Amino acid sequence: MNQEVMSSKTSVQHTTTRSKSNATQGAEMRKPREAPPCAPQTVALLTPLGTLRLDACENGVHAIRILMDVAPAERNDEAPPRCRVVNGGPAERIPEMRRCVEWLQAYFGDRHSTGSLPPPPAFHHPALRADTFTSRVLHTLFNNIKIGETVSYKRLAEMAGNPAAARAVGGAVRRNPIPLIIPCHRVIWSSGQSGPYMSGRGDRLKQWLLAHERTTDTRRTPIVSKSPSSIERVVDRTADPRPNEAQADRYTK
Known part of the structure; x- marks a missing residue:
């Protein structure tokens, strides 16, 4: 009798073990395979x-x-x-x-x-694919600020959905992995001054880029200040640079 009970328990244990093993294998099969890493x-x-x-x-x-x-x-x-x-x-x-x-x-x-640039390439940097404020700032800049136009840190923060984040915009611009195509050089002070570029090492470069775009853009129209609710491509030339914007320029690309 004891042998029958022990045999029954052993059989149940084997069945349970097989069930767990099968469940584990099934979960592994259902787990999506990760895409192979990029090879830039x-x-x-x-x-x-x-x-x-x-x-x-x-x-x-x-x-x-x-x-x-x-x-x-x-x-x-x-x-x-x-x-x-x-x-x-x-x-x-x-x-x-x-x-x-x-x-x-x-x-x-x-x-x-x-004046008629070809379509830009696709972007595949992780910072531009993430759901973050940095990604939102850079995509807003790319989609809305065109050749011959500029935008202040404060205005770009408003356009990206956080009016109080002018300093964070400076950090996002600093982390821009694809300058020129994503035009971080078009982000300037509210006073209209160009401000530093690449932590001050690229000031002349920034001025060259802005002058190059003013010269080459034949479609350029006067830029005027818009209301905060507008998402037009603008620069606010009426206000003095705010302290947080000056701080943001420490991070400028």
């Missing part, structure tokens, strides 16, 4: 700003890095500045990389091509 490749581009390094994968552009290896070139409308690949190789064949190169070549080209 790099292209070097010689521009009027010096060398740019572009990082991109098949899904989109990860970063544009301004190396600051030379001073910005003199603008000459009769001879548009050159923008050419100096170190590409297989990376040039990545579709989103090609789109990034073509966009930058048009941006640094003559005024006609700059």
Whole structure:
């Protein structure tokens, strides 16, 4: 009798173990497989700003890095500045990389091509895919502030949904992984002063970019102040720089 009871208990234990094992295997099978990590490749581009390094994968552009290896070139409308690949190789064949190169070549080209830029590449940097204030600021800047236009930190904070976050906007701009295409150089003080760029190392570069865009944008219209509820592309030129905006410029890209 005792042997029968022990045999029955053993059978139940084996059945329970098999059930747990099957459940575990089923859960593992149902678990979605993670996408393989990106393998960004790099292209070097010689521009009027010096060398740019572009990082991109098949899904989109990860970063544009301004190396600051030379001073910005003199603008000459009769001879548009050159923008050419100096170190590409297989990376040039990545579709989103090609789109990034073509966009930058048009941006640094003559005024006609700059006035009608090709579609920008897709973005694939984690900071731009996350649901964060930084991502919202950068997408708002990209979607709304066009060539020949500028916006203050305060106004950009309003447009991004947090009027009190001018300083946080400065931090978001500092973390911009794709400058030029996401135009952090167009974020200025409320007074109209350009403010620092790249922690003060790129002040001349920022002024060059703003002057380049004023020269090349033939569609530009006067910029006027709008009400806070508006989401027009504007710059507030009436107010003095606020302390939080000055602090924000410490973080400017």
